[in-house]
Amino acid sequence: MSSFALFFVVLFYLALLFLVAHLAEKKKSKLWINNPYIYALSLAVYCTAWTYYGSIGVAATSGLNYLPIYIGPIMVIPAWIYINTRIVRIARINKISSLADFISLRYGNSRSFSAIITIVCLLAIVPYIGLQIKAISETFHLVTETSISNNILTDNATFVVVLIALFSSYYGTKYVDASEKRLGIISAIALESFLKLFFIIILGIFVIYFVFDGFSDIYQKASQFEDFKEKNTLNGIEDAMNWMVLCMISATAICILPRQFHTAIVENRQEKHIKTAIWFFPLYLLIFTVFIFPIAWGGRLIFDGQKVNPEFYSILIPQHFDNTLITVFVFLGGLSSCISMIIISAITLSIMLSNNLIIPYGLLGKFKSENEVQNTRNITNIRKFSIFALIIMAFVFYKYFILRTSLDSVGLISFVVIAQLAPAFFGAIFWRRGSYKGAVIGLLAGLAVCYFGLIIPQYYFSYNQEFKGVLREMYDAFGFFSIPYLSRISQIFFWSLLVNTALFTIISVSVKGNYRERNFAELYVDIDKYIQNHENAFIWRGTAYVSDIKNILERFLGKNKTEQALRIFNLKYNIDSQAETADSRFIKFSENLLAGRIGTASAKILIEGVTKEDKISLKEVLNILEESKENITLNKKLTEQSTELQKLSDDLRNANESLIIKDRQKDDFLDSVAHELRTPITAIRSAGEILADDDDDIPLEIKKEFLNNIITESDRLSEIINDILYLDKLEHGEIALNIKENNILETYKKAVNPLLHLIQQKNIHLSEVNLLNQYIFEYDEARMIQLFQNILGNALKFTDDQGTIQTKLSDKDNELIIKIFNTGRHIPEEDLEMIFDKFYQSKNQNIIKPTGSGLGLAISKKIVQAHKGTIKAENSGLGVTFTINIPERIPQDS
């Protein structure tokens, strides 16, 4: 393929990444951006050129040693659910934007420590970025079948690198607050992670099924190699030990590598995303490893006896079979691995470089006198320049220092150097006593061991030189420490971390840290306790004025944002906005506001410049913390109690409301009873009064009518009194049901018979529809007759002459269903449920009263309920239907 064409493919690919980053920034809230899989995929920034090309080389030449860099992470990632959840919380509340900030804040927010960590990261990562550039450049020349040009300006790879540097500096510095989430970049990285896996799967399938005849074919043919068995077994305890140490190195790296810290912690948008990542990311790594073995051994079979670099088998194989498409795919997969690593590493290193070295050691004074716009521009420019410079530095490093080194060895050395941060890193979240002095001395000692044990020899090996003179003697003197069965990298990892951890522990235990360290130690180790009111847990005593601090804040945040932040703060802690002096909470709040922009150390220095802090003894700090912890517990208890009280008061209010309703219902009921009783009494009394006058004028038939009235009204009265008493007994369960098996048709007939003459009188058409599958049901027959009569009587009352009443009996799902339809007028919809209330009729009665007490339907409902059934009324086409459902067998407790 021509250089020109490939360059355009790369250009097109970068344009795609730009587009994805751009769209993601614009549509932040969309589900395809804001989901846990984007987060989990972005973690695969771990898989660099080393994984993509390097481990195939390792698999082909040293066998199983390619596995630890995958197995180590897979082993440790499940623990993230605990470790990373806490780190994410610590980072969130302290506005931490880099690994250096995270560690140095814990050890007293020390400017010097953060600077040391930044230098360590630069030393370890810049060569590592160089490696990626090396991989891009070499594969570019491999695919285009050109040779590497020694002149940087004419080398095509140079342009690719410059393009990447531009992309990173543009998208990496969109926000001046470094703790902001960079969704655009992260989405582009996630896409790259997907593509690199996708392309390696395509290559894997190509090798397994098109070049060879399936996996077993490769295995069978490869097993003919003399060294096959030796390469693919652990050859005893010695190899196993090496293997285990390599797993440990990778496990440490996946937690501490600056780019992993950035994607896993700084870019974490929701804690719950970690839950998805802990299974998704290991799965991703596992799929990756599955294809490495067949590609590596397939490569060896194809290129047996030829002198080619096994690290590039993945490109050489498709090229060998003239498959340009897969060759370009694999190249793009490799390019993705490199680009994502370069971008994220450059961004996080630039944040460290600007926040932990350039700003605190040179530009703070300048910042103090400039305004927000200038400062924002300065900070962004420093970062832009840092990203660009770092990538170019890495490029130069590659060109002049690491041309001869393998991907694997530089990668591992970089891991071991970064691992020196492990004691301080893990100590930060698990050990309260860990101190600044212990952490720094341990780190420096560990680095020294790495330098003499790994970096110097690596330099000499790369140039095929032997140690001579003093150096030789020195190394001979230390020969005593060498462990015969461990490889050089494993040995140095072991010794450096041993020295580092030992010094860290011994010094921390013997020298007390200062109060600030102890303050943050408590905050880090007990993060769960302080998550709500972390500003309360920051201890500071001295003199500080809000106006001074506000002045500083305005220089970085601008006037509006500062005022807005202060309003939120005052609201949160219920502080008067006119307050002049600042307390510890305000100091911490302000430091946090600045930390995202200029790092925690610089923020502290700036705030210190305008405040006067009094010294506090360690003992006092511990006391205050203890008190604050107690306060938090007390607060929690009070909140719980207050919630409980609130609940009780709600319950009371509900009870009160329901009592009021019941009281009103009782009043209504009493009114109804009075009305129902007094109305017939009035009629009786009036008739009696007229008759008692013994006025001869009264015609005989009128007299008779009055006397009849007295009789009917008296009957009515006694009926009402009987019904009221009966209903009361029903309600209080004083009427025992006589449940037996009965024939429903017979019961119905018994109920209808007494009503027949009334039905005939009104000329009403009564019919029955029998859809029953069975006739025997359990119920109290007397009550059932009463029920039928009440509903039918009600229907009779409201059906006009020559109307229709129809009873439908059926059974379904072990229930007896009775539907009684009449052609009477509709019941208003809002009254459909109320008709079963006592005396409902009385409120809606006519002066010409229908007969009955007004309690018939209320009694019916009670009877149905006593049978564990339901009753309802519905308006249907021409009239009203009452539907009664009663279970075939009444449950026992009735």
Place this chain on the structure above:
Amino acid sequence: MSLEYSFKKNGYDVYIARDGTEVLDFLKTMIPDVILLDIMMPNLDGYSTLEIIKQDERLKNTKVLFLSAKNNPKDIEKGIEMGADAYVTKPYSIKKLIQQIEEMFE
């Protein structure tokens, strides 16, 4: 029925409405001297009927009496406050009722 008989006997014209809405229908075509209202009536209760009557200028000389089973002092007070000319609780004496009405017009 006995009320109708007794009033007619005493020389009154009697019209019977079955609920509040029927009362209002009657009032469209006539201006009675007295209206006897029950409170617990279907469709439109006694209170609402009285409220509408009181807003009608034509009926300013019409006397309105509540006849109700509600004998709670609060209910009586409410009836009078709403503008009823008298509140008679059930059961009542027809003679006394007629006497009370006649006194109203003396």
